[in-house]
Amino acid sequence: MRVPLSSPDITEHEIQLINQVLRTRYLSIGPMIERFEGAMANYIGTKHAVGVNSGTAGLHLCIRATGVGEGDEVITTPFSFVASANCILFERARPVFVDIDPETLNVDAEKIEEKITPRTKALLPVHVFGQPCDMDKLIAIAAKYDLPVIEDACEAIGAEYKGRKAGTFGRCAVFSFYPNKQMTTGEGGVIVTDDEEWADLFRSLRNQGRGRDGGWLTHEQLGYNYRLDELSSALGVAQLERIEELLAKRDKVAQMYNELLADTDGVKVPCVSPQVRMSWFVYVVRLASGIDRDRVMARLEEKGVASRPYFSPIHLQPFYRQMFGFKEGDFPITEAVARSTLALPFHGNLDEESVEYVCDALGEIISQEA
Ligand SMILES: *Cc1c(COP(=O)(O)O)cnc(C)c1O
Numbered sequence: 001m002r003v004p005l006s007s008p009d010i011t012e013h014e015i016q017l018i019n020q021v022l023r024t025r026y027l028s029i030g031p032m033i034e035r036f037e038g039a040m041a042n043y044i045g046t047k048h049a050v051g052v053n054s055g056t057a058g059l060h061l062c063i064r065a066t067g068v069g070e071g072d073e074v075i076t077t078p079f080s081f082v083a084s085a086n087c088i089l090f091e092r093a094r095p096v097f098v099d100i101d102p103e104t105l106n107v108d109a110e111k112i113e114e115k116i117t118p119r120t121k122a123l124l125p126v127h128v129f130g131q132p133c134d135m136d137k138l139i140a141i142a143a144k145y146d147l148p149v150i151e152d153a154c155e156a157i158g159a160e161y162k163g164r165k166a167g168t169f170g171r172c173a174v175f176s177f178y179p180n181k182q183m184t185t186g187e188g189g190v191i192v193t194d195d196e197e198w199a200d201l202f203r204s205l206r207n208q209g210r211g212r213d214g215g216w217l218t219h220e221q222l223g224y225n226y227r228l229d230e231l232s233s234a235l236g237v238a239q240l241e242r243i244e245e246l247l248a249k250r251d252k253v254a255q256m257y258n259e260l261l262a263d264t265d266g267v268k269v270p271c272v273s274p275q276v277r278m279s280w281f282v283y284v285v286r287l288a289s290g291i292d293r294d295r296v297m298a299r300l301e302e303k304g305v306a307s308r309p310y311f312s313p314i315h316l317q318p319f320y321r322q323m324f325g326f327k328e329g330d331f332p333i334t335e336a337v338a339r340s341t342l343a344l345p346f347h348g349n350l351d352e353e354s355v356e357y358v359c360d361a362l363g364e365i366i367s368q369e370a
Contacts, residue, residue: 005180009246010235021231043243052228060226063090066150068093072119076124077125079107097315109137127152129284130281131270132166136162182250247280253280253348257358261362267286
């Protein structure tokens with residue numbers, strides 16, 4: 001058996017809507033992106049949603065909106081996908097990392113205040129693997145120091161913290177629709193915000209710095225081509241119509257894993273805080289210390305089971321070490337977690353037989369390794 005790491009959930013419904021766009025001949029800046037943005041703002045519960053062509057592009061525009069520049073600092077987590085810190089570098093500001101909570105794997109809110117300096121300009125928490133951060137604490141710190149919060153919600157569409165959706169806590173938030181995410185547009189993302197000025201700014205910046213009512217060749221500011229095209233938007237509309245189904249299917253697979261792995265020695269299943277609704281992005285287990293994670297991965301591969309170390313710490317990426325002098329030991333919890341975590345095959349259409357196969361394979365390998 002071969003079990004892939006992820007797979008998008010595409011039905012005839014998606015295909016039909018995309019075909020409809022192709023027949024209209026409007027492939028960019030048409031009605032479909034507006035329909036997608038309206039549906040997204042409605043789903044998340046924000047006043048505005050601005051479609052962009054990747055989560056990374058969305059994060060970049062959020063950082064642009066804060067106005068940070070050379071020498072400014074933005075507080076974030078080293079345990080994330082590299083884009084959540086790169087967006088800070090795009091504007092020559094400095095990511096200031098705060099180590100994580102070993103259970104939720106999100107930034108440890110208790111350790112943020114000691115990192116705040118007069119140069120701190122924003123907080124950029126990441127809802128890792130679809131579990132919202134401890135937003136009460138984060139928002140309290142942001143209010144105390146008057147800092148905008150940018151939520152990297154790229155992995156957390158539909159997640160909730162104390163009954164409130166991820167993406168509604170910060171000044172703005174970004175969701176990604178890369179094919180391995182809970183819903184996809186191929187490539188794509190969206191920024192959500194209640195702030196009208198920022199929404200206007202995002203719309204201009206994604207569209208080459210054009211003004212709202214200005215001409216096609218009038219550029220009011222330095223902008224980019226970060227537009228989401230009509231085909232991607234159509235895929236987004238169709239996926240968003242099925243979002244609760246998509247999330248429920250993933251939740252069901254996660255619960256299957258939880259049950260099957262509950263008694264496997266040496267394997268710790270994901271820890272979900274009782275105050276959140278998890279939106280399952282990946283299914284990541286932690287192996288007990290002493291088990292060689294990379295050997296387990298190699299042996300899973302031999303059995304046809306794809307897996308991946310999620311994440312490799314950002315501060316230890318070669319160019320971060322070079323730019324900032326980061327080294328092993330700087331963020332010990334992040335590093336210990338990163339050494340022992342393993343993402344197992346995970347998507348909404350993974351059937352029971354495949355989940356059982358993966359769990360049996362993992363159990364067998366672990367019993368031989370331990
Ligand atoms: C996927 C992801 C991104 C980037 O999204 P892209 O759409 O791939 O650019 C950013 N941050 C996190 C935490 C992600 O998981």
